Amino acid sequence: MSLDAETLNQFRDTVSRFVRERLVPLEDKVAEDDAIPEDVVAEIREMGLFGMSIPEEYGGVGLTMSEEVQIAFELGFTSPAFRSLIGTNNGIGSQGIIMDGTPEQKAKYLPRLANGELIASFALTEPDVGSDAGSVRTSARREGDHYVLNGTKRFITNAPRAGLFTVFARTDPNTTDASGVTAFLVEAGTPGLKLGPKDHKMGQRGAHTCDVIFEDCRVPASAILGGKEGVGFKTAMKVLDRGRLHISAICVGAAERLIHESLNYAIDRKQFGGPLADKQLIQAMLADSRTEAYAARCMVEETARRKDAGTNVSEEAACTKMYASEMVGRVADRAVQIHGGAGYMTEYAVERFYRDVRLFRIYEGTTQIQQVIIGRSMVRNALRNR
Amino acid sequence: MKVLVPVKRVIDYNVKVRVKADGSGVDLANVKMSMNPFDEIAVEEAIRLKEAGKAEEIVAVSVGVKQAQETLRTALAMGADRAILVVAADDVHTDIEPLAVAKILAKVVEAEQPGLVLCGKQAIDNDMNATGQMLSALLGWSQGTFASELSVDGDHATVTREVDGGLQTIKVKMPAIITVDLRLNEPRYASLPNIMKAKKKPLDEKTAADYGVDVAPRLEIVKTAEPAARAAGIMVGSVDELVQKLKDVGAI
Numbered sequence: 001m002s003l004d005a006e007t008l009n010q011f012r013d014t015v016s017r018f019v020r021e022r023l024v025p026l027e028d029k030v031a032e033d034d035a036i037p038e039d040v041v042a043e044i045r046e047m048g049l050f051g052m053s054i055p056e057e058y059g060g061v062g063l064t065m066s067e068e069v070q071i072a073f074e075l076g077f078t079s080p081a082f083r084s085l086i087g088t089n090n091g092i093g094s095q096g097i098i099m100d101g102t103p104e105q106k107a108k109y110l111p112r113l114a115n116g117e118l119i120a121s122f123a124l125t126e127p128d129v130g131s132d133a134g135s136v137r138t139s140a141r142r143e144g145d146h147y148v149l150n151g152t153k154r155f156i157t158n159a160p161r162a163g164l165f166t167v168f169a170r171t172d173p174n175t176t177d178a179s180g181v182t183a184f185l186v187e188a189g190t191p192g193l194k195l196g197p198k199d200h201k202m203g204q205r206g207a208h209t210c211d212v213i214f215e216d217c218r219v220p221a222s223a224i225l226g227g228k229e230g231v232g233f234k235t236a237m238k239v240l241d242r243g244r245l246h247i248s249a250i251c252v253g254a255a256e257r258l259i260h261e262s263l264n265y266a267i268d269r270k271q272f273g274g275p276l277a278d279k280q281l282i283q284a285m286l287a288d289s290r291t292e293a294y295a296a297r298c299m300v301e302e303t304a305r306r307k308d309a310g311t312n313v314s315e316e317a318a319c320t321k322m323y324a325s326e327m328v329g330r331v332a333d334r335a336v337q338i339h340g341g342a343g344y345m346t347e348y349a350v351e352r353f354y355r356d357v358r359l360f361r362i363y364e365g366t367t368q369i370q371q372v373i374i375g376r377s378m379v380r381n382a383l384r385n386r
Numbered sequence: 387m388k389v390l391v392p393v394k395r396v397i398d399y400n401v402k403v404r405v406k407a408d409g410s411g412v413d414l415a416n417v418k419m420s421m422n423p424f425d426e427i428a429v430e431e432a433i434r435l436k437e438a439g440k441a442e443e444i445v446a447v448s449v450g451v452k453q454a455q456e457t458l459r460t461a462l463a464m465g466a467d468r469a470i471l472v473v474a475a476d477d478v479h480t481d482i483e484p485l486a487v488a489k490i491l492a493k494v495v496e497a498e499q500p501g502l503v504l505c506g507k508q509a510i511d512n513d514m515n516a517t518g519q520m521l522s523a524l525l526g527w528s529q530g531t532f533a534s535e536l537s538v539d540g541d542h543a544t545v546t547r548e549v550d551g552g553l554q555t556i557k558v559k560m561p562a563i564i565t566v567d568l569r570l571n572e573p574r575y576a577s578l579p580n581i582m583k584a585k586k587k588p589l590d591e592k593t594a595a596d597y598g599v600d601v602a603p604r605l606e607i608v609k610t611a612e613p614a615a616r617a618a619g620i621m622v623g624s625v626d627e628l629v630q631k632l633k634d635v636g637a638i
Contacts, residue, residue, distance in 0.1 A: 047577045
């Protein structure tokens, strides 16, 4: 559905206020404790932020891509740890079920994902399988009307909290590519499903990832996403466009925060008899950051609009994800530079953001994978038009 | 019990207020507006009374320009059941004075018959701190102002008031007007699903003329001025010098 402008504004204002009044003041505590306080998790749940992209009939609000990115711009303004908490339920953890799930799977899981009672994780990456997602090694062996899963999934976002895993496993052992991969919906607590210890990350403290290990984990055939073997990988790829635009919007929000911090620091900090902000070399850095953040914002909005209109935006979503994530890396670097020595100190938010945003160039497809997607798509389209 | 909550659309508390060049008032063109923060506390308290089973219906009412319906939508999204907009001005710069607002509210009370009116102690734009008191006088109802705690028990309410130098607890007979202070509660954020549901809640539109109230201003604004800019400070070399300087300016 599509919201009228007044309703969207009201929601965006509410999220903006919540981010600035509640979440920003908690950033240091979340980083220090490596945990989001449970009362804040409850508030995020009550606000309906887990179900932004889940259709209304399943208890979500079914925002369009254009609407979702407006909210993501606001969420990006604070620590990515908060965004990460709701990220999987709105993105990779729920979209597969929405697009390809059976009616039973939708009815069973979506309402609980929408209200945040259930956290979903997306278990695709493996120790030896990263960007080459089609080469999944985790196996699913059929035994009567059950499947037995064996293998290890790595860096799985929200796994320590998850109640539901979308697990990609090879059902056809005679294949080595994506065609033999199937997606399963596996609930936490299923015998044979184990979690590794939490990973120690460079940044984004408060957001957790860990290994998910399957040892003879038996699931019924009804756990196959969409009820059919072999469609899992296509589902995974379809899910990614939405995720890439969401992440891009988060990058824009983070860049705007970094610019906000840099600008305020430059105005307050006096050097050579005047504020830093009056120095043209500082202004040049601010102007470059502002321009690049604005360009990324425009790319996100335009690509979201085209996606809502039904256009295939795989190429543009990859362009946007690559540009926005690289952009926020440069903006963070300049933010630290503008802060000078202070920017290297943990008491300033830019130091934390500098580490936090590094991940954006890596997950949901590295910059290099985006380049391959874009380049391959360009050549394919050119050949088709010859 | 029905609770009536008057809410005012005011300049957002985060906005730095600018005085118009001619000093006739504050510039409100293209400025972000929101619900008066004290009124938000009143809405929250009404919702809590409803959640506690002490109120059945919450009616939000706003007197002002047409755009105040956004403010009412916020109240509906927080949890009010329906809303009444009384359009009393066309120009966003027109401020309806407390007496006119109180007269209109008195008529709304007559029509709605609430058991309790919960309002902010004052609006952050003009700081009049008068509407609740005037409404109480017009209706002949009890009043409890500056409430930092409130409990409603049958035919009376117990109100803890924040007064200079301490707290005063009073018992007032219902129906009553309670004006709320900052520490009464922390208002909730409207949720996305509730913002969408609020669109479907009833919002009646009336005019000041419908209630036969003359809203023409009684006060004349002579001048509006920004606060004086802070003078530059000086660095002192020692505590003795600091004490001397403070004595020189008569501060100690």
